Amino acid sequence: MKPEDTPDTGLPMLTLAQASHLRALAAPYTRDGRDCPLTNLAYACRNKPEEHWPDLVAAHFARLQQASRGGESAEELLRDVYARLLPVDLLTPELAEAMRYARLVADGLVFAYALDGPTSVRILTDEDVERAGLENLGQAAYANLMRVPVEHEEVSIAGRARLHSLYGDSPFIASKALFLSEVARQTTGEPLPDAGALVVVPNRNLLAYHPIADGSVVDALNGLASYALGTYEDGPGALSPRVYWWHRGDLTSLTIIDHDTRTFSMQPPPHLLGLMKGLVRLDDVGRLATGTAAMYTEVADLTHTTAESIARLADSPAGLGEAFASAVALAHAHCTADPDAAHIDTWDAWATAVQLGSALFTGGKSQECHLGEDLVRQLPDTPAEPPADARAWLDALYLAIVCRQKDRISRLCQIPLATLRQDDSVDEYVLHWIDTLQAYFSERPMDDVVKRLLATIETSMPDAVTHAPKDFVNRIDYQPVALFHRLIAGDHDAFTKTLSEALADHGGYWGESTAPRARIALGLLAMASIAYDYEFPIATKHPYLPTYLLNRERIEEIPSA
Known part of the structure; x- marks a missing residue:
């Protein structure tokens, strides 16, 4: 870059020579041209021939002089005042002294009041604010700003x-x-x-x-x-x-x-970073009701993706988590056309998801995975190397519960909670919920289970949740917890009422989404399956709860882990 083309530090839209010229032109209008905010004037000049700059500068300062006369009545100030964001660099020491009411609202931004005049905008001073009254001025500035068309x-x-x-x-x-x-x-x-x-x-x-x-x-x-x-x-x-x-x-x-x-x-900041991590994780596995969650909803596409993912595991065992997520989506997607899970292809998809989820966390021997229409893929021997993925663990457990896989449930509940606590994309209530389920299925004293359940409830309160959207927590993620509470209390009527409300929340949250997760309320299905086995009076026809999974009539043999 030639020296004459070097951008000016204070006015980077101009070269050093241009900025020096502009400051010289502005100097007669102010005590010190370098202290006067010239940013907007510089933008106006940069695309104009320099022989036109003197007229632009004169017009600019004429407008400033006209706008700075002040003396408006309180009524005039309230009529034409607006809340205004200003760049912090605009405030010279003299201006800041005259605007003590102004405040820094964020790095680089100052909040002030501005009067919209016939030919220019004037920033109000402390004298103006005192004349109109700070509270009245604030209300008027807000109301006027909200009326600005966009x-x-x-x-x-x-x-x-x-x-x-x-x-x-x-x-x-x-x-x-x-x-x-x-x-x-x-x-x-x-x-x-x-x-x-x-x-x-x-x-x-x-x-x-x-x-x-x-x-x-x-x-x-x-x-x-x-x-x-x-x-x-x-x-x-x-x-x-x-x-x-x-x-x-x-x-x-x-x-x-x-x-x-x-x-x-x-x-x-850490709060937002944690929130972003949680949203990305929820989005990646299709748990959020958004357009991005519905990228692969066709059964044929998901079948192909799942089959290919399993086939690659012999050479790339690290892909097991991805294969499991694909299998879970496939199991859900089958229920679009087969909401009762009456067909063998649907059962095969659910069984494959169970196999992959169990293998992901507890390892297992080589076994066949059936994906319908004689499509079979071999799941290789898998070591027990559980990942720090709390939500995937919940999916694996819910699937094992729905498919009545007692041995797999027991093995999943032996996964150290310390391992799952390494997942920094989930809120604390998710980990307490896992702790509750592990205590319950490990047949610990009911007092221990209740203590963990109370910790889950307390940490799922709105003020404690920082990673997942509140709507998702309230209408989807927390509902299995609420059902479990009624389950261990043995309250049949409350369980039925809570289940009905939770299914309505599921439908309301997902709306018209075509995402696989919209088809089935997996956590609710798991809790309802436990209640059904305990002979709670549960109707077997519910939206989002496949009949032949809930009532065990579609339960067939799944290869042991």
């Missing part, structure tokens, strides 16, 4: 992550990020998830956000980081190149900027 566009990143882009002519659109939950509801009709959203405000006329609801959050983070940086550098009205996490009304910067090297990196 254009809305949905953008897809890598075919997975969904971004909402809000833009328009108003210089206040990016400031709507302060109240993102209400803005999302106004714009899309949908509230933000409990986990909040990733959001960028690269310039004053634009914000983009991604609701944190599934494993696509990783793609969204990377996509938003590139988008924010590129749009910020384009200007004008540059605000921030950072990616923020909007959560419960607060903005947290995820972007780390090394000012010496001018490099950017993403560093989510």
Whole structure:
């Protein structure tokens, strides 16, 4: 790069020579041109011939002078005030002294009030705020901001992550990020998830956000980081190149900027990082009701995928977890066309899932896996090397319970809880639930089982959950726990009522999703199978509970582990 093309440190959209020229032009209008915010003016000048710059500078400062006259009545201030996000670099010491009410809301962003005048926007001072009243000003600024019209566009990143882009002519659109939950509801009709959203405000006329609801959050983070940086550098009205996490009304910067090297990196806080890990794990195995969870729903595709995964195990035993996840999806998918699990191909899929789940955690000898239509794959000898995958263990146990595999249940319950505790993608309640089931099937004293069950219930409360979406926890993940509570209490009526409510929650959560997990409520089926065997008065016709699995009529021999 030629020396004359080197970007200026303070005004990187201009070269050193251009920035020096602009500061010289601005100097007569201020005591010190280098202390005066010139960012927007620099964006306006950079694409214009330099012979036009004096007129642009004069017009710019004329507008500033007109806007800075002040003296509006309280009524005028309340009528035209807006909440406004400003780049922190805009606040010179003199301006900060006159705006003590302003506050830093996140790295690089300051909250202030602005008056929208006929020709320009003026940032309010402490005198203005005192004249109108801080509380009244805040209410008016919020109401006016919410009325600012926006254009809305949905953008897809890598075919997975969904971004909402809000833009328009108003210089206040990016400031709507302060109240993102209400803005999302106004714009899309949908509230933000409990986990909040990733959001960028690269310039004053634009914000983009991604609701944190599934494993696509990783793609969204990377996509938003590139988008924010590129749009910020384009200007004008540059605000921030950072990616923020909007959560419960607060903005947290995820972007780390090394000012010496001018490099950017993403560093989510531990809470968000744990949430992202949990969502990715839930998404990867199709447990969340999202578009990404329904990638492979056709039985033929899943049969092929499962058969190929098993065939590769002789050379690549590390693929057993992937093969098991595929087999579980296949077992569920068969129940789309065969909801009662009456057909042999459906049973073969469930039996194969049982075999793979048991082998994944407890090892086993070589055995045949049947996948229907005379398709057979050989599962090789498998060592007992249980992975730190708590949710896969629950799937393996639920399948063994449904298929009445007592020996496999016993062996799964001998897996050390310490091994499963190494899974940092799950919330604490999941591990307490595993501990409860292990205690129950190991026939420990009922007092021990109840103590562990209470720990499960306590750690599944909303304030304690940090990794899984609250809706998923409440409507799907916790329901087997609630059923188990009624089961060990021996309360037949309460069990029946809880089962009916849990199945309704399952249907409500999944809606019209075609994901395999939408077909069967696996955890509920496992608890109902135990209750059926204990002669609870359970009807054998329920949605999401295959009749011939629940009543044991489809239970055939599965090769021993």
